[in-house]
Amino acid sequence: MQIADLYIRVSTDEQADKGYSQRDQEERLRKHCATLNITIERIIYEDHSAKTFDRPEWQKYLFAFRRGKAGKDVRLLLFTKWDRFSRNTSEAYQMISRLTKLNISPQAIEQPLDLRVPENKLLLAIYLSTPEVENDRRALNVTYGMRRAIKEGRMMGTAPYGYINKCTEDGRKYVAVKEPEATNIIWAFKEVAKGHLPSAKVRDLMNKRPGRKLTRNSFLDALRNIVYCGNVILKAYNDEEERIIKGKHEALISEELFMKVQNVLRKKSNKDVFLPGGRIINEDRYPLRGLLLCPTCGKNLTASSAKGRSKHYYYYHCSTDCGFRHNSEIVNELFEAELSKFEFIPAFEKLLKTILVKNFSTATNGLDDERKWMTERVSKIEQKIAKARDLYLEDRLDEDDFREVKKKNKEELDRLIFKLNALKENKKNNNVEHKLGEALKAVTNISERYKKASSIDKRAIIGLIYPEKLTFNGEYFQTTKINSFAESIFLIKKELGNKKNRQRSEKTSNVGFVTSTGFKPVTF
Numbered sequence: 001m002q003i004a005d006l007y008i009r010v011s012t013d014e015q016a017d018k019g020y021s022q023r024d025q026e027e028r029l030r031k032h033c034a035t036l037n038i039t040i041e042r043i044i045y046e047d048h049s050a051k052t053f054d055r056p057e058w059q060k061y062l063f064a065f066r067r068g069k070a071g072k073d074v075r076l077l078l079f080t081k082w083d084r085f086s087r088n089t090s091e092a093y094q095m096i097s098r099l100t101k102l103n104i105s106p107q108a109i110e111q112p113l114d115l116r117v118p119e120n121k122l123l124l125a126i127y128l129s130t131p132e133v134e135n136d137r138r139a140l141n142v143t144y145g146m147r148r149a150i151k152e153g154r155m156m157g158t159a160p161y162g163y164i165n166k167c168t169e170d171g172r173k174y175v176a177v178k179e180p181e182a183t184n185i186i187w188a189f190k191e192v193a194k195g196h197l198p199s200a201k202v203r204d205l206m207n208k209r210p211g212r213k214l215t216r217n218s219f220l221d222a223l224r225n226i227v228y229c230g231n232v233i234l235k236a237y238n239d240e241e242e243r244i245i246k247g248k249h250e251a252l253i254s255e256e257l258f259m260k261v262q263n264v265l266r267k268k269s270n271k272d273v274f275l276p277g278g279r280i281i282n283e284d285r286y287p288l289r290g291l292l293l294c295p296t297c298g299k300n301l302t303a304s305s306a307k308g309r310s311k312h313y314y315y316y317h318c319s320t321d322c323g324f325r326h327n328s329e330i331v332n333e334l335f336e337a338e339l340s341k342f343e344f345i346p347a348f349e350k351l352l353k354t355i356l357v358k359n360f361s362t363a364t365n366g367l368d369d370e371r372k373w374m375t376e377r378v379s380k381i382e383q384k385i386a387k388a389r390d391l392y393l394e395d396r397l398d399e400d401d402f403r404e405v406k407k408k409n410k411e412e413l414d415r416l417i418f419k420l421n422a423l424k425e426n427k428k429n430n431n432v433e434h435k436l437g438e439a440l441k442a443v444t445n446i447s448e449r450y451k452k453a454s455s456i457d458k459r460a461i462i463g464l465i466y467p468e469k470l471t472f473n474g475e476y477f478q479t480t481k482i483n484s485f486a487e488s489i490f491l492i493k494k495e496l497g498n499k500k501n502r503q504r505s506e507k508t509s510n511v512g513f514v515t516s517t518g519f520k521p522v523t524f
Contacts, residue, residue: 004076196463
């Protein structure tokens with residue numbers, strides 16, 4: 001009497017779409033065994049795809065025969081059709097050979113084949129390849145369908161943080177804004193764009209707000225996700241190049257804000273650029289931790305305490321062997337005094353505003369020419385990329401050369417478009433006097449504001465005035481760059497202090513020119 005093991009496989013999508021049933025397969029296999037007087041020893045139930053043999057129950061079945069053959073007599077392995085056994089032709093032949101060595105004979109009761117007959121292997125190839133072709137065709141149709149949807153501006157897959165997948169009454173799917181997550185991610189983009197706080201700190205603060213929390217990687221992915229500015233990406237496929245499509249979903253942020261965030265993330269990932277940042281530990285005692293550079297070796301200064309006989313002493317110090325360190329309380333007091341040079345009495349506000357408005361007008365006279373030059377440059381780069389694409393399609397340019405030309409020009413094109421959009425936005429919202437008024441109010445008594453501010457706001461103030469890290473040499477602070485607005489106030493104060501008896505016409509000379517990008521209304 002022959003012994004048989006029954007293999008019953010069904011995947012979840014097949015059971016849902018085609019009505020395959022494990023009970024139905026078992027019934028047919030049992031009926032077949034009863035008719036041929038075959039003894040059933042094992043029944044293996046599998047709920048897994050047949051694309052590979054990396055299936056849990058199948059591996060357990062093979063493991064049972066790891067020490068040798070199944071027995072002296074040939075053991076049957078029965079299933080209804082060959083696609084229940086496998087949908088991968090090459091792997092199926094290898095598995096049949098392995099089973100044969102174990103003295104196990106696989107057989108489909110509805111597609112019986114005597115594999116000892118060489119011609120039957122051609123029929124086996126047809127039985128195995130047909131489902132594989134169906135799978136490939138289905139996958140290709142899905143790919144084409146998804147790409148067509150993306151070309152129409154639809155967001156595919158699970159909606160990202162701040163959005164939610166919904167359906168209309170007639171069953172049409174769409175992506176809608178979800179609160180409070182949408183407000184949270186908008187706030188996060190604005191905070192990261194300022195460049196004052198590390199992105200990890202922004203994430204921690206955002207996760208304290210109502211709504212779903214984000215992990216570190218999910219948060220960074222969200223900051224780089226172009227869907228938030230109303231676009232979707234169509235990835236490269238075959239001869240089609242990757243491109244950005246205007247989405248049908250509602251944008252949460254502007255493209256300008258998105259590009260600002262990408263610029264901040266790019267700079268912070270560059271170790272050669274010294275930007276304010278770093279972890280914030282024991283913030284109240286060490287507000288300058290991570291913002292100072294060692295005057296000896298140029299490395300970041302860290303901060304820690306040392307226990308004396310009767311109390312603890314607190315220092316900013318270098319983590320290398322150079323040995324530089326300085327009392328943190330003294331450094332903090334010196335920095336508060338450093339901020340006082342940007343202060344002015346309220347009576348000077350009107351005069352400062354008049355001078356700065358004039359300086360702004362002088363400095364922005366050339367912006368129209370700059371916009372014109374950028375527009376022409378963008379057009380030339382786009383023409384260069386288009387020409388290279390034509391040469392590539394005509395087989396007159398190697399693929400690697402084409403990709404190199406495209407990559408090099410695309411980077412410059414993105415930078416120019418970002419700057420051009422910023423200039424256009426500044427021109428459109430050029431309410432200079434209002435912005436100057438808000439900025440001057442914020443700078444008034446900046447040293448006192450800094451003393452009373454929280455640790456996070458203190459670092460925000462530092463980041464606004466000093467775009468790059470400061471070097472402290474034990475007596476005073478040095479930096480290669482100061483915010484142009486703050487620097488203008490310092491220079492104007494200095495000029496007014498040196499020549500108090502000048503006429504008003506002399507005082508409104510071009511002192512401390514500032515650029516349009518230097519004005520940053522600050523609120524705390």
